[in-house]
Amino acid sequence: MLLQTRKLTKVFGTLTACDAIDFSIRSGEIHALLGENGAGKSTLVKMLFGSLQPTSGQIVWQNSPVTVASPAAARKLGLGMVFQHFSLFDALTAAENITLALDERAPVADIGEKARALSVQYGLPVDPNAVVGDLSVGERQRIEIVRCLLQDPSLIILDEPTSVLTPQEADRLFETLFRLRDEGRSILYISHRLDEVRRICDAATILRHGKVVGHCQPDRETPGTLARMMVGDTVAQITRAPHAATGETPAILVSRLSQPPVGPFSTALHDVSLTVQRGEVVGIAGVAGNGQGELFDALSGEQRQSLADTVQLSGKPAGLLGVSARRRLGAAFVPEERLGHGAAPQMTLTENLLLSRHATDGSAFIRKGGVIARDMIGRAAARISAAMDVRKGAEDPPAAALSGGNLQKFLIGRELDRQPAVLIVNQPTWGVDAGAAARIRQALIDLARNGSGVLVISQDLDELFEISDRIAVIHDGALSAAMPVAEATAERIGLLMAGAAAAPGNAGVAA
Amino acid sequence: MIRIEVTRRPQPSRLLSAFSPLIALGLTIIAGSIMFMALGKNPVAALYSYFVEPLTEVWSLHELAIKAAPLILIAVGLSVCYRANVWNIGAEGQFTFGAIFGSALPVLLPGFQGPLVLPLMLLCGVVGGMAWAFIPAVLKVRFGTNEILTSLMLVYVAGLFLDWLVRGPWRSPEGFNFPETIRFHEDAVLPAIWFASGRAHWGFVFAIVAAVAVWFLLERTLKGFEIRMMGQSPRAARFAGFSSGKVVFFALLLSGGLAGLAGISEVSGAIGQLRPVISPGYGFAAIIVAFLGRLNPLGIIAAGLVLALSYLGGEAAQISLGISDKAARVFQGLLLFFVLASDTLIHYRVRLMRTVKAGGGDA
Numbered sequence: 001m002l003l004q005t006r007k008l009t010k011v012f013g014t015l016t017a018c019d020a021i022d023f024s025i026r027s028g029e030i031h032a033l034l035g036e037n038g039a040g041k042s043t044l045v046k047m048l049f050g051s052l053q054p055t056s057g058q059i060v061w062q063n064s065p066v067t068v069a070s071p072a073a074a075r076k077l078g079l080g081m082v083f084q085h086f087s088l089f090d091a092l093t094a095a096e097n098i099t100l101a102l103d104e105r106a107p108v109a110d111i112g113e114k115a116r117a118l119s120v121q122y123g124l125p126v127d128p129n130a131v132v133g134d135l136s137v138g139e140r141q142r143i144e145i146v147r148c149l150l151q152d153p154s155l156i157i158l159d160e161p162t163s164v165l166t167p168q169e170a171d172r173l174f175e176t177l178f179r180l181r182d183e184g185r186s187i188l189y190i191s192h193r194l195d196e197v198r199r200i201c202d203a204a205t206i207l208r209h210g211k212v213v214g215h216c217q218p219d220r221e222t223p224g225t226l227a228r229m230m231v232g233d234t235v236a237q238i239t240r241a242p243h244a245a246t247g248e249t250p251a252i253l254v255s256r257l258s259q260p261p262v263g264p265f266s267t268a269l270h271d272v273s274l275t276v277q278r279g280e281v282v283g284i285a286g287v288a289g290n291g292q293g294e295l296f297d298a299l300s301g302e303q304r305q306s307l308a309d310t311v312q313l314s315g316k317p318a319g320l321l322g323v324s325a326r327r328r329l330g331a332a333f334v335p336e337e338r339l340g341h342g343a344a345p346q347m348t349l350t351e352n353l354l355l356s357r358h359a360t361d362g363s364a365f366i367r368k369g370g371v372i373a374r375d376m377i378g379r380a381a382a383r384i385s386a387a388m389d390v391r392k393g394a395e396d397p398p399a400a401a402l403s404g405g406n407l408q409k410f411l412i413g414r415e416l417d418r419q420p421a422v423l424i425v426n427q428p429t430w431g432v433d434a435g436a437a438a439r440i441r442q443a444l445i446d447l448a449r450n451g452s453g454v455l456v457i458s459q460d461l462d463e464l465f466e467i468s469d470r471i472a473v474i475h476d477g478a479l480s481a482a483m484p485v486a487e488a489t490a491e492r493i494g495l496l497m498a499g500a501a502a503a504p505g506n507a508g509v510a511a
Numbered sequence: 512m513i514r515i516e517v518t519r520r521p522q523p524s525r526l527l528s529a530f531s532p533l534i535a536l537g538l539t540i541i542a543g544s545i546m547f548m549a550l551g552k553n554p555v556a557a558l559y560s561y562f563v564e565p566l567t568e569v570w571s572l573h574e575l576a577i578k579a580a581p582l583i584l585i586a587v588g589l590s591v592c593y594r595a596n597v598w599n600i601g602a603e604g605q606f607t608f609g610a611i612f613g614s615a616l617p618v619l620l621p622g623f624q625g626p627l628v629l630p631l632m633l634l635c636g637v638v639g640g641m642a643w644a645f646i647p648a649v650l651k652v653r654f655g656t657n658e659i660l661t662s663l664m665l666v667y668v669a670g671l672f673l674d675w676l677v678r679g680p681w682r683s684p685e686g687f688n689f690p691e692t693i694r695f696h697e698d699a700v701l702p703a704i705w706f707a708s709g710r711a712h713w714g715f716v717f718a719i720v721a722a723v724a725v726w727f728l729l730e731r732t733l734k735g736f737e738i739r740m741m742g743q744s745p746r747a748a749r750f751a752g753f754s755s756g757k758v759v760f761f762a763l764l765l766s767g768g769l770a771g772l773a774g775i776s777e778v779s780g781a782i783g784q785l786r787p788v789i790s791p792g793y794g795f796a797a798i799i800v801a802f803l804g805r806l807n808p809l810g811i812i813a814a815g816l817v818l819a820l821s822y823l824g825g826e827a828a829q830i831s832l833g834i835s836d837k838a839a840r841v842f843q844g845l846l847l848f849f850v851l852a853s854d855t856l857i858h859y860r861v862r863l864m865r866t867v868k869a870g871g872g873d874a
Contacts, residue, residue: 302749324752335750344744351736355751358733370732394522401522 001063002027002186003048003155008057010043015393017043019210020057025155025203030177030187032197032218034230035207036405036433041190044207045157048188049081050074072103080153082144084160084431090133090265094126098147115146122149122176133265137164137288145176156180157188162196163430164288164459167494174200193462194223194434206230227434238438238466240445249315251422251453252276252299257310259298267291269298270478276453278421281444282482283468284457285493291477292457293336296426299455300333301326314421324359330421332356334411334428336457338404342411345400349392350374350381352399353414360418380417388413389439405432412440416447423447426457441467461490475499516864523857531853538849543842552832560831561824561842573709575819577781580714581606581790583815584773585797587722588766590806594729595762596742601647601662602770603794604669605640609771610778611673612639614785617699618681618692628698632775640771641764643669648763652756658763666794674787681785692785701780712780714773719812721769726808738762770794803850821846 004024010017018040025031035041046052048059050068058065061077068074071081088097095112102111112128119126124142132140141161148156158177162170177187177200191197197204198218206214206229214229257272269291276282286292297303298311305311305319312318313329323333333356335341343352354365354377365380367373378396385392388409392402399407408429415423428444429437445467448454457474458464464471465485472482473496480496527534543561544554565571585602592599613636616628647661674690683693701712729735740748741758748755778789800818804811825839855861 300750322752323750327752333750337746340744341746341750344740344747346743347740351740354733354736355740355747358736359752366733370734372731372733372736374731397522 001025001060003062004060005044005048006058006060008044008047008059009055010040010047010052011055016210018047018054021207021210021212023205023212023215025186025188027154027186028181028184029202030181030189030200032201032204033188033190033207034194034197034204034226036230036435039207039230039433040210041207042159043210045081045159045188045190048074049079049157075103075151075153078152078154079157080148080151080155081157082141082148082159082161084163086137086140086144088132088140088143091131093129093131094135094143095128097132097143098128098150101147102150111150114150118149119146122146122179123172124176138166138169141165141173149180153185155186155188157190159190160431161189162191162193166287166497167461167490168498169287170196194226195462197226198223230434238441238445240467241449248278250275250312251278251314252424252455253312253315254299255310255312257295257298257305259294259303259305262294262297262303267294267477269294270476272474272477272479274455274472274479274482276422276455278451278453279448280469281448281454281456281467283464283471283485284455284474284479285461285464285471285497286457286459286474287497288459290474290497292426292459292474294477295474295479296333296335296424296457299424300331300335327356327360332415332418332420332423334415334423334425336426336430338407338411339400343399343407346398348396348398349385349402349410350377350396352410353377353381353384356414357418384410384413384417387417388443389436405436408432409436409440412443416443419450420447420452422453422455424455424457427460428456428458429460429463430458437463461493464493465490473497514864516862517859518862520858520860528857531856532850534856535846535849535853538853539842539846542845542849546838546841546845547834550834550838552834557828557832557834560827562820564827564831565820565823570709571823573711574823575816576704576711576715578819578822579815580712580718581773581777581793582797582800582818583718583812584714584721584776585766585770585794586800586804586811586815587718587725587808588769589797589801590804590808590811591725591729591738592762592766593801593806594742595738595758596745597651597759597762598659599644599647599662599763599766600659600798601644601664601666601794602766602797603790603792604662604666605643605767605770606774606777606790606794607666607669607673608643609636609640609767609774610785610789611669611676611774612636612642612771613775614692614695614778617695618785621693621696624696624698626698629701629779632699632779633772636771636775637768638771640767640769640774642767643771644763644767645760648760652759658759662763673785673789677785677787683784690787694784695779699779700783701776703780710781712776714776714780717772717776718815721772722808722812725765729808734761770797799847803847805854817846 001024005021008021009019021044033041043052047054050070050073059068066077095108095115098115099108099111115126115128124146126142126146141164161173165173181187189201198221201218204216204218205212208230218226252274254272254274257269259269261268267290272295298305301321301323304322308317308319310319313326313331316329318326318329339345344355354372358365365373365377390406390410392406412428428440432440441463444454444456456464456467468485470482470484471488471493473480473493475497476499540558543558547554547557565575585606589599589602613632616632616635643665646665647658650656650661651658677692678690681692683691701714703710703712704716729739737753738758740751741753741755745755773793778785782789796818800811800814803814803818821843825843828834828839829836
């Protein structure tokens with residue numbers, strides 16, 4: 001056994017995040033850690049990696065009990081970790097970033113050379129002299145992996161590694177993982193993507209509500225049986241009634257939107273045109289960092305346009321309007337980043353409800369003289385929490401106290417509660433567990449079928465295929481024409497995502 | 512091996528947020544006693560003159576209110592700025608400019624008298640403070656300058672401008688060449704709250720009213736929500752449709768206005784004329800008061816009184832025990848240090864850990 005945990009437990013106040021976890025990883029296996037959001041995966045991994053100390057229980061490393069006092073100690077033991085959110089400095093080069101994270105001191109050039117050698121050896125092309133800000137997300141992930149491999153770890157922990165990759169990039173990552181396994185290293189693989197887990201993992205441990213609910217061999221299971229173990233019961237199947245085209249004014253009409261880069265590391269938008277009819281869901285696929293965030297900000301009005309007609313919402317010119325005015329036209333927005341963009345982390349849920357609703361629901365939520373009607377907002381927040389099944393530890397906790405999935409349910413519910421005519425969502429189910437994701441996707445479809453226009457920007461292709469009527473692809477700030485989902489295949493979308501044949505505005509349909 | 516581990520609490524501790532000021536007081540008393548003993552003074556007598564003596568006499572209670580009023584008024588305005596993440600360090604200058612604007616009326620038009628004079632002076636004081644705060648606001652919003660630097664530098668401009676006025680054009684002709692203006696006529700003097708007992712003036716009432724009003728603004732209104740959101744999470748505030756420029760203007764003008772009101776109240780209520788120096792550094796001490804009160808206007812009332820008490824206590828200890836003013840300042844510093852340090856306990860848990868072997872590298 002490479003690593004074992006014995007009754008590993010972590011208690012936060014009244015919440016037992018990990019409850020007597022027993023599991024073990026053999027040398028030379030890819031071991032999946034599956035579980036819904038809030039199931040305790042992150043807490044478990046943080047204890048293994050030394051960033052949290054267990055309340056009780058034991059970690060056994062190569063058959064001797066150890067205390068992992070810090071991440072540095074974990075690295076010394078031979079554990080490496082690649083985080084879901086990269087910890088790289090945009091303004092530094094790959095080699096400089098790697099040097100910063102190492103515990104021993106060495107010249108940047110030496111480390112760059114070593115990194116280059118390793119990257120060739122494992123098929124992870126990385127240019128040590130490239131500035132991180134200029135790299136794609138896939139490339140940044142490779143830097144993280146190379147940085148981790150430089151420490152020669154026996155166990156590598158990967159947290160949701162494919163959430164930011166194209167299908168082709170993911171395949172390459174898997175080859176690297178197989179190579180690492182064949183060298184006798186072990187990999188702890190955290191993912192929500194059941195297909196992937198079945199494809200590459202040798203063993204799986206499933207967590208639910210902080211407890212181990214099962215061990216299995218993923219290739220002997222179906223996605224359905226895995227999901228059932230995670231959620232506890234069968235995941236609701238998404239139902240999608242056929243979409244009847246309406247000849248009325250489109251919900252969203254974007255014509256020839258171009259925009260220079262807003263900051264040093266942001267993407268320019270080139271001549272983006274897009275129509276979303278009432279009643280349909282349009283998906284925008286693309287690898288992270290290709291202008292999704294910029295497009296979202298342009299549509300939400302956080303970044304205004306210079307011409308009123310560039311963006312039209314429900315038939316009204318909105319290009320010159322700000323966020324609140326666009327919301328008053330019936331539009332609602334859910335950004336990708338929950339904490340710090342969609343919600344203020346230290347503010348309570350009720351305050352965060354007011355965040356996006358003060359302009360549209362002023363008559364209900366704001367009394368005379370600008371006084372906040374706290375009782376009304378409290379009731380609305382309770383209604384949303386009930387409708388979306390938001391699980392929380394207190395009546396009105398700060399946003400940061402909720403798990404990612406539960407906060408996302410609240411943020412989507414906050415907008416759905418208004419019955420918006422237009423909904424624009426960036427990454428609706430990123431890092432959200434299977435049960436909650438199904439609920440969110442169904443809610444998006446239902447909203448569209450009730451006559452609203454829904455635009456979903458997502459890096460999860462399976463999700464887009466599941467909910468979209470039409471799919472467009474964004475690459476380097478240019479948007480392909482939207483193709484009906486029946487004509488879209490993973491290969492075709494994957495090629496567009498990688499930038500093949502993406503002359504702005506005419507790719508896709510012509511292909 | 513023992514190490515100290517500081518971990519963030521999942522939620523701030525209610526118990527400790529109530530008790531941390533008492534813990535701070537206890538630690539100050541212990542550390543202060545050690546210091547007084549080292550100086551060869553009786554610690555009990557020293558602590559008595561610090562914390563009790565100023566509260567035993569009616570006149571010194573009035574002095575307490577006089578000292579606390581500007582501290583509270585200014586700190587309340589600063590709390591709005593700091594909650595909005597706008598770092599106004601120049602309240603001292605806004606205080607001075609409020610005093611100058613407000614004094615213009617009785618100094619330049621001594622013939623204009625009647626019940627209208629005082630309200631107009633107070634209004635001019637507010638406008639003066641706002642005008643001085645408007646400069647860093649425009650510079651920040653328009654050109655992206657750092658308000659810490661601009662507001663601070665304007666303090667010295669205001670101070671020198673006042674100095675020039677009272678030595679030059681505004682100097683009293685009957686003042687034997689002393690650098691001061693004429694004494695304000697009766698209608699221009701802010702009256703005492705309760706004449707019979709002492710000289711505490713209406714500035715203290717203004718301070719309490721301002722604190723309650725600003726508390727309501729911050730905690731209960733949409734404007735306050737906007738300010739807090741902008742300070743905590745600017746990106747989310749933009750997503751909410753709030754404009755950062757408007758918040759910067761609002762926060763700086765409000766705090767400038769309150770500092771200006773404090774300035775004219777001090778001059779009109781406590782001094783009675785303009786002099787080269789009209790403040791012992793209220794504008795800077797108020798920064799400490801704002802943080803002692805945890806940027807909560809109601810907490811600031813208490814913090815302002817405590818800081819005013821430590822000023823009076825320091826004076827009392829100098830007089831009755833012959834402690835040097837340096838020692839008095841050290842003691843004041845101890846108090847502030849422990850208060851801020853104890854507040855850490857609200858958000859963090861401190862534990863002594865006995866580790867078998869740091870690093871766990873025994874594999």
